Amino acid sequence: MSSFSVTEPTQRTKWVSGTLVIIYALVTMLPLAWIMLTGFKSPADAISYPPKVIFDPTLEGYVNLFTTRTRQTDEFLAANPPETWYEEIVREYDMVIAGPSKFGERFLNSVIIGFGSTFLSIVLGTLAAYAFSRFKIPLADDLLFFILSTRMMPPIAVAIPIFLMYRQLGLSDTHLGMILLYTAVNISLAVWLLKGFIDEIPREYEEAALIDGYTRFQAFYKVVLPQAATGIASTAIFCLIFAWNEYAFAVLLTSGTAQTAPPFIPTIIGVGGLDWPAVAAGATIFLLPVMIFTILLRKHLLRGITFGAVRK
Amino acid sequence: MTDTPATRAASATPPRVARKIRGLSDRAIAWIFVGPTIFLLLAINIFPLIWTIRLSFTNFKANRNRPLEWVGTRNYERILTDSDIWLNMQATAHFLFWTIFFQVLIGFTLAYLINKKFKGNDLWTTIIVLPMMLSPAVVGNFWKFLYQPQIGLFNYIVGFFTGKDPSSFEMLGSVELAPWSIVIVDTWMWTPFVMLICLAGLRSIPDYIYEAAEVDRASKLRQFFTITIPMVLPFLMLAVLFRGIENFKMFDLVVQLTGGGPGSTTELTSINLKREAFEKWRTGYASAYAIILFVTVFGLASIYVKALNKVKER
Numbered sequence: 001m002s003s004f005s006v007t008e009p010t011q012r013t014k015w016v017s018g019t020l021v022i023i024y025a026l027v028t029m030l031p032l033a034w035i036m037l038t039g040f041k042s043p044a045d046a047i048s049y050p051p052k053v054i055f056d057p058t059l060e061g062y063v064n065l066f067t068t069r070t071r072q073t074d075e076f077l078a079a080n081p082p083e084t085w086y087e088e089i090v091r092e093y094d095m096v097i098a099g100p101s102k103f104g105e106r107f108l109n110s111v112i113i114g115f116g117s118t119f120l121s122i123v124l125g126t127l128a129a130y131a132f133s134r135f136k137i138p139l140a141d142d143l144l145f146f147i148l149s150t151r152m153m154p155p156i157a158v159a160i161p162i163f164l165m166y167r168q169l170g171l172s173d174t175h176l177g178m179i180l181l182y183t184a185v186n187i188s189l190a191v192w193l194l195k196g197f198i199d200e201i202p203r204e205y206e207e208a209a210l211i212d213g214y215t216r217f218q219a220f221y222k223v224v225l226p227q228a229a230t231g232i233a234s235t236a237i238f239c240l241i242f243a244w245n246e247y248a249f250a251v252l253l254t255s256g257t258a259q260t261a262p263p264f265i266p267t268i269i270g271v272g273g274l275d276w277p278a279v280a281a282g283a284t285i286f287l288l289p290v291m292i293f294t295i296l297l298r299k300h301l302l303r304g305i306t307f308g309a310v311r312k
Numbered sequence: 313m314t315d316t317p318a319t320r321a322a323s324a325t326p327p328r329v330a331r332k333i334r335g336l337s338d339r340a341i342a343w344i345f346v347g348p349t350i351f352l353l354l355a356i357n358i359f360p361l362i363w364t365i366r367l368s369f370t371n372f373k374a375n376r377n378r379p380l381e382w383v384g385t386r387n388y389e390r391i392l393t394d395s396d397i398w399l400n401m402q403a404t405a406h407f408l409f410w411t412i413f414f415q416v417l418i419g420f421t422l423a424y425l426i427n428k429k430f431k432g433n434d435l436w437t438t439i440i441v442l443p444m445m446l447s448p449a450v451v452g453n454f455w456k457f458l459y460q461p462q463i464g465l466f467n468y469i470v471g472f473f474t475g476k477d478p479s480s481f482e483m484l485g486s487v488e489l490a491p492w493s494i495v496i497v498d499t500w501m502w503t504p505f506v507m508l509i510c511l512a513g514l515r516s517i518p519d520y521i522y523e524a525a526e527v528d529r530a531s532k533l534r535q536f537f538t539i540t541i542p543m544v545l546p547f548l549m550l551a552v553l554f555r556g557i558e559n560f561k562m563f564d565l566v567v568q569l570t571g572g573g574p575g576s577t578t579e580l581t582s583i584n585l586k587r588e589a590f591e592k593w594r595t596g597y598a599s600a601y602a603i604i605l606f607v608t609v610f611g612l613a614s615i616y617v618k619a620l621n622k623v624k625e626r
Binding site for chain 2: 013014017018022024028030031032035038046048050051125127130132135136137143149150153154155156158160161162164165181184188191244245246247248251252262263265276286287290291294295301302305306
């Protein structure tokens with residue numbers, strides 16, 4: 001099938017390198033697999049020695065993650081038999097479910113802030129990238145470098161004045177405040193990536209549209225935007241992943257209403273020490289969407305990483 | 313387009329005139345498009361930076377309501393002569409050096425192997441990349457579980473292969489091991505990044521160079537050192553730059569893993585800065601610290617980029 005070539009690796013080379021890479025991949029997956037397993041263990045199984053690979057799976061960790069529980073007297077427990085499967089799990093410890101935990105809210109905050117800031121970064125970033133790509137802007141190179149260099153600041157250094165500013169403006173611990181902040185952090189990368197994608201679209205398309213009587217705006221959203229769609233999509237994924245994973249600003253600037261999941265998950269504490277299965281369940285729910293995303297969209301994502309880095 | 317009087321009029325008007333009438337000038341559009349981005353960056357990046365510079369010359373404390381008092385360059389003098397901060401800098405340097413060392417070594421090797429184009433290499437690449445997509449704080453949190461002395465998987469596996477008792481060593485609790493525990497997790501997480509950049513470098517080398525070398529009867533080893541390494545070097549140096557900047561700012565992963573401890577053995581500069589600013593509330597002092605860190609990263613990065621450009625020119 002393939003013609004002989006000196007650059008084509010031999011079958012043996014392929015076999016050896018394939019094996020080594022697969023071994024590395026399996027080792028690197030081990031911690032993740034372990035956390036996912038731990039989410040389905042009982043607290044006793046989670047801290048057993050030697051570590052258990054085979055165990056009775058239970059949803060206890062997930063139930064504990066989503067609920068708060070209180071201990072009750074025997075009389076109360078006898079008078080109120082459990083009605084649902086999750087109440088039955090809790091009953092084994094002589095407890096009843098007191099209400100939902102804050103995990104659901106924190107997760108929802110992550111979703112709102114993640115998507116909100118991604119949307120804003122993409123809208124603003126696409127407009128700016130188009131302008132940088134197509135128009136002569138005075139000092140364009142300096143502006144672009146300035147936009148990019150804002151990423152070099154340590155988040156804690158920026159957090160001090162932002163903390164003071166948000167306190168003055170009443171933006172601390174609000175969704176809007178976090179959305180604006182994440183947009184400001186993301187937009188540098190967004191402009192940079194998007195400019196690259198828009199540069200690749202031939203100018204002739206728009207010029208033809210302009211001659212056909214389109215205005216600049218029409219040419220922008222009827223001709224350029226559809227062409228840049230894949231680039232915009234992969235940039236959006238990067239912005240979303242950043243906002244989803246961010247911790248430093250979240251832990252310093254939010255405490256309640258707008259707190260996202262990353263600062264919350266480590267604080268999940270059970271009765272008598274850390275409730276590792278519940279922590280593991282929280283980590284699994286939080287990390288799984290990103291992992292699925294990565295696998296489904298690997299082509300765009302991997303291209304975006306190298307492209308974004310190499311272009312700088 | 314639908315047939316309305318407006319569109320008919322538009323098609324009758326010469327395009328150049330039409331653009332002037334109906335649309336804004338390109339210059340105006342350019343500013344409308346760039347404006348919001350610049351405004352946001354000024355408001356949330358540049359204005360705070362200027363504010364930090366101002367605060368760094370005061371003894372302001374954000375948890376007290378008292379007027380600003382100017383102290384000149386006293387904050388800067390105290391930081392630069394403080395021996396504890398030099399310890400934090402050393403911890404950061406140790407972390408930076410070894411994470412970059414291992415990530416380059418493993419990352420390049422992996423890229424080299426993947427570039428042998430074995431069957432299914434893109435699937436395995438994706439699997440290897442997964443750790444770098446995850447939230448560092450959550451990763452730090454669950455590695456803490458893996459590092460538990462008696463029950464942790466890491467200790468068990470190390471014990472299994474070395475015969476040591478898994479409860480005889482504490483990765484996070486001992487002064488000797490804690491700095492390595494953070495290096496291990498960061499390497500696990502970020503080696504894929506270096507790998508991807510190296511892979512892009514390897515794939516950018518055109519086949520005909522190797523073919524020419526083969527015609528000249530250059531050995532495989534020689535081809536590796538005279539073609540592969542020099543051609544990948546600029547990419548590798550870029551990867552090092554990004555990892556360097558990122559790890560100099562390192563906060564989330566390490567704060568969750570060790571919290572800077574035991575003692576202050578893993579207290580990287582960012583963690584120390586957070587303590588000064590948000591636990592001791594020495595806002596003025598912390599601002600000066602932040603500026604020193606920023607100048608350091610910026611300075612080192614600029615010198616490095618100059619070196620990088622020299623390598624590229626060769």
